[in-house]
Amino acid sequence: MGSIPRQRKTTFRSTHLPDGLPDPQSAAWTSLPGNPLAPAAARRFVRAALAEWTGLGLPAAQGFTDRLADDAVILVNELVTNAVVHAGTNVELVCHLEEAAEDDPAALVVEVSDHHPARAVRDEPAAGPDAAGGHEFGRGLHVVAALSACWGVTYRTGLKTVWARIAVDGVPAASAAGPDDSAGQAMQRGLRAAEILAPAPRRPAREYDSDWINRGALSFLAEASDLLTGQFDEDMIAALAAQLLVPRLADWCAVWLEEEGAAPRLARVWHQRESSIEDLRGRVEKGPPALPDSARGGPVPVPWPGGDEPHGGDGAAVAYRLMAGGRGLGTLMLGRAGLTRMPDEVTGLIEDFVRRVALAVAAARQYTRQATISHVLQKALLPGQMADIPGVAKALVYEPRGQGVAGGDFYDVFPGARGRWSFSLGDVQGNGPEAAVVTGLVRPWLRLLAREGRAVGEVLGRLNGLLLDDAVEAAEATARMAAVSAGAVAGPAGVTGSVAGAVGSVAAGVGPLTVPAGPLVVPAGPPAVPAGPVTLWDVAPQPRFLSLLYGELVPLGPEDGGGVRCTLACAGHPLPLVLRPDGSVRPAAASQMLLGVVDDVTYESETFVLGAGDTLLCVTDGVTERRSGRRMFDDADGLAAALGRCVGLSAQGVAERIMREVRDFSPTPPDDDLALLVLQAM
Numbered sequence: 001m002g003s004i005p006r007q008r009k010t011t012f013r014s015t016h017l018p019d020g021l022p023d024p025q026s027a028a029w030t031s032l033p034g035n036p037l038a039p040a041a042a043r044r045f046v047r048a049a050l051a052e053w054t055g056l057g058l059p060a061a062q063g064f065t066d067r068l069a070d071d072a073v074i075l076v077n078e079l080v081t082n083a084v085v086h087a088g089t090n091v092e093l094v095c096h097l098e099e100a101a102e103d104d105p106a107a108l109v110v111e112v113s114d115h116h117p118a119r120a121v122r123d124e125p126a127a128g129p130d131a132a133g134g135h136e137f138g139r140g141l142h143v144v145a146a147l148s149a150c151w152g153v154t155y156r157t158g159l160k161t162v163w164a165r166i167a168v169d170g171v172p173a174a175s176a177a178g179p180d181d182s183a184g185q186a187m188q189r190g191l192r193a194a195e196i197l198a199p200a201p202r203r204p205a206r207e208y209d210s211d212w213i214n215r216g217a218l219s220f221l222a223e224a225s226d227l228l229t230g231q232f233d234e235d236m237i238a239a240l241a242a243q244l245l246v247p248r249l250a251d252w253c254a255v256w257l258e259e260e261g262a263a264p265r266l267a268r269v270w271h272q273r274e275s276s277i278e279d280l281r282g283r284v285e286k287g288p289p290a291l292p293d294s295a296r297g298g299p300v301p302v303p304w305p306g307g308d309e310p311h312g313g314d315g316a317a318v319a320y321r322l323m324a325g326g327r328g329l330g331t332l333m334l335g336r337a338g339l340t341r342m343p344d345e346v347t348g349l350i351e352d353f354v355r356r357v358a359l360a361v362a363a364a365r366q367y368t369r370q371a372t373i374s375h376v377l378q379k380a381l382l383p384g385q386m387a388d389i390p391g392v393a394k395a396l397v398y399e400p401r402g403q404g405v406a407g408g409d410f411y412d413v414f415p416g417a418r419g420r421w422s423f424s425l426g427d428v429q430g431n432g433p434e435a436a437v438v439t440g441l442v443r444p445w446l447r448l449l450a451r452e453g454r455a456v457g458e459v460l461g462r463l464n465g466l467l468l469d470d471a472v473e474a475a476e477a478t479a480r481m482a483a484v485s486a487g488a489v490a491g492p493a494g495v496t497g498s499v500a501g502a503v504g505s506v507a508a509g510v511g512p513l514t515v516p517a518g519p520l521v522v523p524a525g526p527p528a529v530p531a532g533p534v535t536l537w538d539v540a541p542q543p544r545f546l547s548l549l550y551g552e553l554v555p556l557g558p559e560d561g562g563g564v565r566c567t568l569a570c571a572g573h574p575l576p577l578v579l580r581p582d583g584s585v586r587p588a589a590a591s592q593m594l595l596g597v598v599d600d601v602t603y604e605s606e607t608f609v610l611g612a613g614d615t616l617l618c619v620t621d622g623v624t625e626r627r628s629g630r631r632m633f634d635d636a637d638g639l640a641a642a643l644g645r646c647v648g649l650s651a652q653g654v655a656e657r658i659m660r661e662v663r664d665f666s667p668t669p670p671d672d673d674l675a676l677l678v679l680q681a682m
Contacts, residue, residue, distance in 0.1 A: 034088050060097040072166060083114040089115040090115060093113075105168060109164070151163060220248070221352055234368075237357060238268040238330075241332065242255055246270050249346060256330045257322075264330065289303070289333060291331065295320075297320060297354060300318060301316070302317050378436070382411070398673075398674070401670065409425075411424065416451060417450065423553065424549065426547060427573065460595065545572075549571075563681050577617045579614065579643050584644075621672065623658070623662050626670060659674070
């Protein structure tokens with residue numbers, strides 16, 4: 001395994017995209033397909049760019065020489081070839097000129113980007129340099145190191161960029177070379193290219209590049225941290241770990257992951273020669289080496305796969321436990337041929353790397369657990385299937401704010417009492433687990449009240465009372481527990497007068513709960529209360545506000561003129577809209593008080609008939625309040641205007657058209673849950 005050349009200077013910041021270039025006149029950019037034609041196209045592109053800049057008379061171009069052009073072509077050819085062979089994606093090529101600064105000469109900067117950031121940067125062919133019939137490409141980093149003043153690698157989301165800076169410190173070829181020395185310069189260029197592309201064979205007993213270990217270790221760990229951070233798939237983390245180590249620090253690597261109470265699972269096997277991966281897998285699939293408890297993430301020499309003794313004739317192998325939070329998460333084993341033992345500076349570097357891998361695996365598992373809980377909770381909170389209403393077509397779009405997160409919006413369509421069909425669309429204050437708790441209460445309450453045969457307004461009034469009662473009970477229970485834990489309650493009498501008074505204020509809907517009499521007085525004794533006033537806002541659940549659109553549908557027979565009779569009420573919710581076949585749009589209800597705010601409120605309902613072709617649109621505030629700068633989607637009746645453009649569409653077509661306009665309203669992702677329900681009379 002050849003060592004990666006040292007990155008001699010890494011202060012340059014990759015620009016990658018044309019928008020980031022300082023001067024479009026001195027920059028050129030192209031996108032190349034990930035196929036064998038890309039290197040030739042890249043060579044032509046670079047020569048054309050250099051010729052154009054020379055023709056424009058740019059100051060930095062005055063130092064162009066034939067040698068610089070040849071160097072740039074060789075460098076770009078190697079980097080593009082490596083990107084095509086090892087990434088297989090489209091390749092972005094950027095070239096631009098940097099003017100001379102006080103201490104730095106003018107320079108040509110070349111950037112080659114691919115869309116496979118997890119791949120390791122190759123410094124030799126996958127099959128090794130000595131393989132019979134092997135291709136003589138893949139020495140990209142050796143070429144970069146030999147031809148450039150500085151170089152580096154930049155990672156972005158979904159993008160990997162290798163850049164190089166070639167100093168423009170020469171003079172034009174026409175003035176530098178006379179007729180007698182042009183042949184000599186051509187021969188020197190040829191010898192230099194041959195030395196780069198066909199270096200002398202490396203020694204059989206390969207050694208680590210101590211210069212890279214000393215100078216490149218921090219860069220290696222930084223690159224590893226960037227790649228591992230934000231990865232929430234533990235198998236992807238294992239794959240990245242193996243490819244970062246091989247071939248940079250090892251010839252091969254195997255990673256086992258362990259679940260609690262389960263046997264270790266071989267998550268990744270990687271070898272610098274891909275043809276050897278299956279053979280290595282067969283040697284290590286029986287399980288990881290047994291490591292002592294004292295290892296605690298440190299290096300432990302282990303036998304070479306298929307051998308019996310550490311430091312066998314094949315090479316040196318070491319294993320590390322993946323430890324995070326004092327718990328074992330797996331084992332990482334790697335080896336390098338031709339060594340009797342791993343150098344201490346290498347094992348120390350790998351130990352730091354393994355620690356980062358273990359933390360990434362622990363974070364991925366924590367995220368997976370939380371996402372699974374949220375997914376199960378969300379699935380339980382939403383109806384598995386909406387009921388079909390005779391004579392009515394329906395469509396629904398529901399998008400929680402975060403993927404796998406239980407949101408605060410909810411919906412339901414279900415059969416009610418005496419031939420009625422009920423529908424609801426609600427929005428709980430906030431989002432996440434707190435909102436999910438309220439959603440879990442409201443949906444079954446709403447179904448129960450509707451099936452008791454209560455009128456629409458009565459259902460909302462009763463639901464409002466239930467929310468207030470539940471908020472008071474929750475606040476009292478929380479305050480009592482807080483007071484007991486603080487030693488403020490003497491015996492079973494319950495909370496003190498000041499606490500009880502504060503709890504009672506919940507029913508009146510008066511904002512944050514505080515103790516009227518000031519701080520809780522704590523009797524003498526061991527328990528202590530934090531300094532300063534104790535507010536129940538810190539310990540009690542927040543008031544459970546809820547906006548809700550609730551209605552009932554009754555299909556009408558031919559004797560009644562057909563269509564559907566709709567009765568609905570809106571409690572603090574965005575108003576529903578009715579679209580007529582002639583394109584007119586009108587609100588279908590009046591706004592009333594939110595649920596869960598005040599106790600003494602009466603809700604009124606409105607009744608109308610949806611004729612054939614009429615469409616009822618119900619949305620949550622995530623739709624109406626979708627922002628683009630200072631504007632909102634529903635400014636100047638934007639939702640009504642969007643609905644008016646949906647004449648002639650089916651219920652599903654209306655839903656898709658509205659959601660497309662909502663998404664296109666702003667380039668940023670939505671910052672709230674989105675829910676949309678369309679009911680269309682047939």
